[in-house]
Amino acid sequence: MTTPLLAGMKRSTLWTGTVIDCDVHANVPSIETLFDYMDPVWVQGTQERGWHGPTGPRLSYPPGAATTARDEWRHDGLMPASKLSMLQNDILDPWQVDRAVLNCYYGIDSLRHPDWAAALASAVNNWIIAEWLDKDPRLVASLVIPARDPIAAAAEIDRVGSHPGFVQVMLPVRSERLYGQRIFNPIYEAATRNDLVIGLHWGGTTEDAPSPTGYASWYAEQYAAETQVYIAQLTSMVFEGTFQKFPALRVAVMEGGFSWVPTWGWSMNKKWKGLRRETPWVDRLPLEIIRDHVRFSVAPADLGSPEHSQRIIEWLGSEDLLMFATDYPHRHDDDIDELLAIIPATMKPKLMSETARAWYKL
Amino acid sequence: MTITDLSAAPVATGSKLGVIDVDFHPMPLPTDPQVADHLPQQWKEYISRYGLGAMGGGVYPSQREFTHRLDAVDDNGRVGLDPHLAVEQVLAPFDMTAAVLTCPQTYIITNGGANMPHKLATSLYRAYNNALAETWCAADDRFRASVTVARDLPGGEREIQRCKEGKFGDKFVQVLMSPSGQDPLGKRRYWPIFEACENYDIPLSFHVPGMGRQPTGAGRQNFYAETHAAFGVLPLALVPSLIFEGVFDRFPKLKIAMLEMGWDWVAPYSWRLDATWEKLRHELPHLQRKPSEYLKEHFWFSTQPLEEPERPDMLEGVFGMFEDSGFADRLMFSSDYPHWDYDSPYESVPESFPEDRRRRILGENASKLYGIPLRENSGLPSPTGE
Amino acid sequence: MNEATASVKKPQKFVVARAEEIPPGSRLIVDVGGREVGIFNIKGSYYGMLNRCPHVGGPLSQGQLVNSVTATVPGKITLDESQDLLTCPWHNWEFDIKTGQSYWDPKHMRARPFTVNVEAGTDVAEQVDGGSVGRIKGPYQAETIEVSIESDYVVLSMRPQRPGTAAKPGACAPPPTATTEMKVEVRP
Ligand code: FES
Numbered sequence: 001m002t003t004p005l006l007a008g009m010k011r012s013t014l015w016t017g018t019v020i021d022c023d024v025h026a027n028v029p030s031i032e033t034l035f036d037y038m039d040p041v042w043v044q045g046t047q048e049r050g051w052h053g054p055t056g057p058r059l060s061y062p063p064g065a066a067t068t069a070r071d072e073w074r075h076d077g078l079m080p081a082s083k084l085s086m087l088q089n090d091i092l093d094p095w096q097v098d099r100a101v102l103n104c105y106y107g108i109d110s111l112r113h114p115d116w117a118a119a120l121a122s123a124v125n126n127w128i129i130a131e132w133l134d135k136d137p138r139l140v141a142s143l144v145i146p147a148r149d150p151i152a153a154a155a156e157i158d159r160v161g162s163h164p165g166f167v168q169v170m171l172p173v174r175s176e177r178l179y180g181q182r183i184f185n186p187i188y189e190a191a192t193r194n195d196l197v198i199g200l201h202w203g204g205t206t207e208d209a210p211s212p213t214g215y216a217s218w219y220a221e222q223y224a225a226e227t228q229v230y231i232a233q234l235t236s237m238v239f240e241g242t243f244q245k246f247p248a249l250r251v252a253v254m255e256g257g258f259s260w261v262p263t264w265g266w267s268m269n270k271k272w273k274g275l276r277r278e279t280p281w282v283d284r285l286p287l288e289i290i291r292d293h294v295r296f297s298v299a300p301a302d303l304g305s306p307e308h309s310q311r312i313i314e315w316l317g318s319e320d321l322l323m324f325a326t327d328y329p330h331r332h333d334d335d336i337d338e339l340l341a342i343i344p345a346t347m348k349p350k351l352m353s354e355t356a357r358a359w360y361k362l
Numbered sequence: 363m364t365i366t367d368l369s370a371a372p373v374a375t376g377s378k379l380g381v382i383d384v385d386f387h388p389m390p391l392p393t394d395p396q397v398a399d400h401l402p403q404q405w406k407e408y409i410s411r412y413g414l415g416a417m418g419g420g421v422y423p424s425q426r427e428f429t430h431r432l433d434a435v436d437d438n439g440r441v442g443l444d445p446h447l448a449v450e451q452v453l454a455p456f457d458m459t460a461a462v463l464t465c466p467q468t469y470i471i472t473n474g475g476a477n478m479p480h481k482l483a484t485s486l487y488r489a490y491n492n493a494l495a496e497t498w499c500a501a502d503d504r505f506r507a508s509v510t511v512a513r514d515l516p517g518g519e520r521e522i523q524r525c526k527e528g529k530f531g532d533k534f535v536q537v538l539m540s541p542s543g544q545d546p547l548g549k550r551r552y553w554p555i556f557e558a559c560e561n562y563d564i565p566l567s568f569h570v571p572g573m574g575r576q577p578t579g580a581g582r583q584n585f586y587a588e589t590h591a592a593f594g595v596l597p598l599a600l601v602p603s604l605i606f607e608g609v610f611d612r613f614p615k616l617k618i619a620m621l622e623m624g625w626d627w628v629a630p631y632s633w634r635l636d637a638t639w640e641k642l643r644h645e646l647p648h649l650q651r652k653p654s655e656y657l658k659e660h661f662w663f664s665t666q667p668l669e670e671p672e673r674p675d676m677l678e679g680v681f682g683m684f685e686d687s688g689f690a691d692r693l694m695f696s697s698d699y700p701h702w703d704y705d706s707p708y709e710s711v712p713e714s715f716p717e718d719r720r721r722r723i724l725g726e727n728a729s730k731l732y733g734i735p736l737r738e739n740s741g742l743p744s745p746t747g748e
Numbered sequence: 749m750n751e752a753t754a755s756v757k758k759p760q761k762f763v764v765a766r767a768e769e770i771p772p773g774s775r776l777i778v779d780v781g782g783r784e785v786g787i788f789n790i791k792g793s794y795y796g797m798l799n800r801c802p803h804v805g806g807p808l809s810q811g812q813l814v815n816s817v818t819a820t821v822p823g824k825i826t827l828d829e830s831q832d833l834l835t836c837p838w839h840n841w842e843f844d845i846k847t848g849q850s851y852w853d854p855k856h857m858r859a860r861p862f863t864v865n866v867e868a869g870t871d872v873a874e875q876v877d878g879g880s881v882g883r884i885k886g887p888y889q890a891e892t893i894e895v896s897i898e899s900d901y902v903v904l905s906m907r908p909q910r911p912g913t914a915a916k917p918g919a920c921a922p923p924p925t926a927t928t929e930m931k932v933e934v935r936p
Binding site for chain 1: 842851
């Protein structure tokens with residue numbers, strides 16, 4: 001069985017406590033949807049050029065793939081997760097969520113025109129406020145930014161970041177440059193200024209090869225290998241000293257899994273002990289920095305046998321790192337009851353709500 | 363038949379734990395006689411006039427000039443040049459059966475071989491392969507060599523043939539390529555290499571760093587420590603391409619040795635591969651089995667750098683998970699001599715481990731993979747042997 | 749062994765070299781009853797360090813001498829030339845030459861430092877005669893050092909200044925042959 005569907009199961013048999021879902025999605029059904037929220041110059045620009053919107057979403061989430069939307073969550077031929085009612089009926093109501101963090105991946109960074117990309121980000125943020133945040137008090141959201149242009153991104157964060165519904169800035173995990181590099185500091189300055197989490201999320205620039213070895217043939221290949229990009233981004237942030245520069249910075253990793261965290265963390269620790277002099281601002285063990293500044297969603301969980309998965313949880317070295325998510329409408333077959341069965345009792349409420357509540361200050 | 367059936371390879375039993383080191387680095391430069399003597403005059407002159415772009419310094423200087431351990435410096439201030447010093451520092455003290463020489467320097471210096479005249483690149487790879495055979499293997503019969511091929515230049519299979527059918531043919535026990543390149547490994551352009559490996563029944567190995575394209579899926583790193591800490595990203599990109607492209611259904615005898623790319627990530631990553639396949643099977647009708655099964659059957663790993671969990675008592679769990687997941691006969695001792703993060707056989711495989719595990723990792727697994735019989739009565743003392 | 753025999757005067761201080769044999773910027777590795785110790789002259793001050801790294805036993809005294817490098821935030825790197833560190837020739841861990849403290853783990857990880865002094869030949873000769881100072885063969889000196897009253901001598905005290913951290917037990921012991929035959933080099 002797959003728990004996100006709660007098929008034949010009451011939510012209360014799974015978990016009686018509070019639920020915060022740290023990753024649910026809103027999909028922009030079409031570029032036209034955004035026209036009401038966009039500066040007319042770009043409405044005309046779009047129409048005049050016959051442009052159908054950014055390519056990012058279709059490349060990061062191929063329309064027919066199961067990982068893009070579970071069959072049960074494809075309604076009447078409409079784009080999955082494109083209406084509030086879908087999210088309410090499929091997740092918010094049956095799961096009785098207290099709060100859910102809404103993420104809209106619209107591939108802003110797959111549009112290269114700097115002004116147009118900034119306008120597109122603003123339109124998406126305006127749409128999220130009007131169509132989602134204002135209509136369901138259970139929702140909080142990530143704001144989107146033109147990530148290729150950190151100055152413009154910071155301006156957009158300052159424009160809407162004070163809206164009480166925005167709790168996070170979405171940073172798509174694939175980029176042309178690694179996010180720890182100083183050129184991105186304006187984004188972190190603006191995020192911490194507005195007390196927002198940085199959400200490292202699936203997706204991102206789609207022109208460059210997605211891995212160190214060039215362009216994959218199959219989507220599955222790229223999908224499985226995406227872990228390496230998450231690792232590269234977080235390693236960059238650690239060694240560049242992003243967290244020393246911005247001690248208040250909080251990062252959430254979504255759709256990246258977590259089973260790789262301990263062994264990668266050990267490897268960083270080991271190298272740091274001997275190579276510390278190169279980046280002397282890294283003043284303590286890298287895995288400790290990760291524990292202080294990063295949280296991970298559990299969709300996907302990519303679990304192994306209960307015994308082995310339990311070992312991974314133990315090696316995380318903290319009960320505070322994982323946050324429950326359904327990742328609606330994406331399909332993952334991990335059963336949250338399996339995860340609940342292998343974690344210590346004290347960790348359960350943290351996983352299901354408390355960690356996300358603290359991280360997003362809900 | 364499955365290729366895991368390697369039981370025919372002779373493994374000496376005895377009172378010693380035989381040791382084979384599967385990652386041992388000669389580090390000559392193209393200007394050193396051991397390499398230069400094998401270069402056509404034309405290219406020697408070319409190198410002295412135009413240099414080699416990737417030589418010297420680098421964009422993130424490592425902590426030491428040759429990323430070496432300081433005590434491996436020879437009388438001339440060089441590292442990895444003298445086979446006798448290497449024997450004296452590693453092979454002799456640990457009484458090894460063999461050391462498999464790997465020379466990633468070849469692709470580091472040529473930046474994968476793509477940014478120089480084609481003939482220069484292939485001449486350089488050839489010269490390095492000759493140096494391993496004629497300088498190193500000739501100096502001590504415990505050395506074995508890798509045929510390094512330029513991943514993205516045509517003709518790799520011919521270089522494999524030249525080495526395997528030459529005078530030192532038996533000394534070449536594997537093929538070595540950069541873990542990254544212009545294309546993912548499963549693509550057709552690499553099939554002739556796979557075919558040659560199958561033909562000569564030798565493993566195809568990969569060793570950090572990856573040369574040829576950006577080192578991550580999101581651009582280049584700024585620090586040596588950062589690249590080192592993220593070496594684990596390389597196999598995560600390499601493995602799914604080989605598996606999902608169906609390479610192992612086409613080349614069922616192909617064996618892959620992953621050197622200096624860690625191994626503690628393998629079990630958790632196999633869960634992700636299987637989960638990916640479950641969700642996206644529709645795209646992969648050509649795949650005959652679960653990804654983790656290909657991983658178990660076709661991949662080998664080396665110990666160095668030793669995994670260092672946060673608490674020493676976690677180490678048993680790390681080894682246990684790897685072994686329980688079907689990889690007990692897939693881990694091979696490697697020292698990475700003469701690099702700074704060198705491990706001795708006592709560090710990689712502590713004496714506190716069960717003898718059976720020590721025996722497998724120190725020598726048996728490599729003996730079977732490379733077909734190198736363990737020498738009678740050589741190796742580390744066995745606690746139970748008389 | 750009873751108290752009485754245990755306290756029989758084995759010298760705890762050893763004449764290592766004539767002062768001018770270890771000029772500033774140089775080092776000498778000596779063998780004291782099977783224990784190798786690096787003697788360093790840094791700008792006229794002498795330091796001693798056991799030639800065994802507390803990590804996994806690397807020949808620490810053959811490492812590089814460097815200064816402390818710190819940064820509170822990225823972009824502001826400073827070199828503190830008053831703090832001398834010895835980095836291990838293997839995994840490059842940094843150790844304070846004075847205290848033996850590991851830079852990354854000052855609380856739990858220590859190399860083993862020893863006190864080294866320069867003493868006048870007259871004093872040294874007296875102590876040698878009295879048996880409280882021993883003379884040793886340096887690995888590169890064919891003969892036992894002769895003490896003459898005209899020179900100054902470098903005297904190494906083997907009394908524990910502070911206990912060092914033992915290398916991880918069992919896990920990483922180098923093989924016996926490597927220890928006994930380990931080549932010791934003097935690197936100026
Ligand atoms: S042995 Fe000295 S740092 Fe590892």
